[in-house]
Amino acid sequence: MALFGKDLGVDLGTVNTLISDGGEIVLHEPTVVAIDVEELKIVEVGQAARAMDGRVPETIEVMRPLREGVIADFEVTHRMLGHFIEKISGPARLFKPRIMITVPYGVTSVESRAVHEAALQAGSRDVYLIQEPLAAAIGVGLPVATPSGNMTVVLGGGTSQAAVISTGGIVSAHSVRVGGIRLDEAIISYTRKKYGLIIGSRTAEEAKIRIGAAVPQAEEREMEIQGQDQVTGLPRTIILTTGEVVEALQETLQLQIAAVRNVLESTPPELASDIIDRGMVICGGGSLLRGIDKWLTQETGVAAYLAENPVECIAIGAERGLSILERIRRSLPAV
Numbered sequence: 001m002a003l004f005g006k007d008l009g010v011d012l013g014t015v016n017t018l019i020s021d022g023g024e025i026v027l028h029e030p031t032v033v034a035i036d037v038e039e040l041k042i043v044e045v046g047q048a049a050r051a052m053d054g055r056v057p058e059t060i061e062v063m064r065p066l067r068e069g070v071i072a073d074f075e076v077t078h079r080m081l082g083h084f085i086e087k088i089s090g091p092a093r094l095f096k097p098r099i100m101i102t103v104p105y106g107v108t109s110v111e112s113r114a115v116h117e118a119a120l121q122a123g124s125r126d127v128y129l130i131q132e133p134l135a136a137a138i139g140v141g142l143p144v145a146t147p148s149g150n151m152t153v154v155l156g157g158g159t160s161q162a163a164v165i166s167t168g169g170i171v172s173a174h175s176v177r178v179g180g181i182r183l184d185e186a187i188i189s190y191t192r193k194k195y196g197l198i199i200g201s202r203t204a205e206e207a208k209i210r211i212g213a214a215v216p217q218a219e220e221r222e223m224e225i226q227g228q229d230q231v232t233g234l235p236r237t238i239i240l241t242t243g244e245v246v247e248a249l250q251e252t253l254q255l256q257i258a259a260v261r262n263v264l265e266s267t268p269p270e271l272a273s274d275i276i277d278r279g280m281v282i283c284g285g286g287s288l289l290r291g292i293d294k295w296l297t298q299e300t301g302v303a304a305y306l307a308e309n310p311v312e313c314i315a316i317g318a319e320r321g322l323s324i325l326e327r328i329r330r331s332l333p334a335v
């Protein structure tokens, strides 16, 4: 392989972008870009751009080029990807890499063509697309090529997806454009309604990660939350508890789980029995929410397990997909 350049797996997400090379994650950065709006130039990408958020003059805009799993700003996305690829392979690339890059299940052909084109323009030789739940299944090491039912659930920042995979392809799948970002928004609206306090999205995400859970926990945590009083506009602090975050998240979790329910309902009976025996594997950043496995098991009646490598398995699976291309090819999105 080395002679002809390398293979890369890219998990292009609404919140994070990961790149796998040789089965290792070589890049894990926020999908964030800082742009000089006067000169229309990229100032920073990834972690460095995110760190600038809220601390820059008006001439610099810190933005996310993807929304709900799909490219919202094409120009910025392909340039960001170019920066990322250059970062891991150096500016003097002799051979362009072959790339397998993720798209959410169920995107339109226009949306997937944009991802294909962005990866090509970012400097790759051949670009293949793969649906996230399939990449996840390969990355987790499920026997995707065999005629048995394997189910994955991917809980991302902008999407939630579920799929049943058998014989190298997706048998049934469903995706909703609701993810972790919407959970943060649910916390924002909860504290506004209950305490009259306006909080920022970073604070809400921190509360979700530090004290949040999908089901009530034996260990109740607390966190001081700073925000702005809705009436006076003055800064104020409240204490938020695990129980309150659990309550705040329920409605949005129900929207996310629609993807899982839909797949379970549309899986052919022969495969459904495999799924009941083996359960479903959950991955993506949203799978790190405490108790989500228990919650999914309770809500669906099918056992849900957290993947061993829940955040990295998607990029790793995308890269590995290139080595079993012939077995999965007919299931990949056409461009």
Ligand SMILES: Nc1ncnc2c1ncn2[C@@H]1O[C@H](COP(=O)(O)OP(=O)(O)OP(=O)(O)O)[C@@H](O)[C@H]1O
Binding pocket: 012, 013, 014, 015, 016, 017, 031, 068, 069, 070, 132, 155, 156, 157, 158, 159, 160, 179, 180, 181, 205, 208, 209, 284, 285, 286, 287, 288, 289, 290, 311
């Ligand atoms: N410990 C945690 N508990 C709950 N949520 C978490 C935790 N860690 C990360 N997250 C959430 O995971 C989400 C990001 O997940 P991920 O990186 O898989 O998304 P993405 O791939 O960028 O998005 P998508 O696939 O939907 O386009 C964010 O909303 C983040 O808040």
Ligand SMILES: [Mg+2]
Binding pocket: 011, 012, 013, 014, 132, 156, 157, 284
């Ligand atoms: Mg993702």
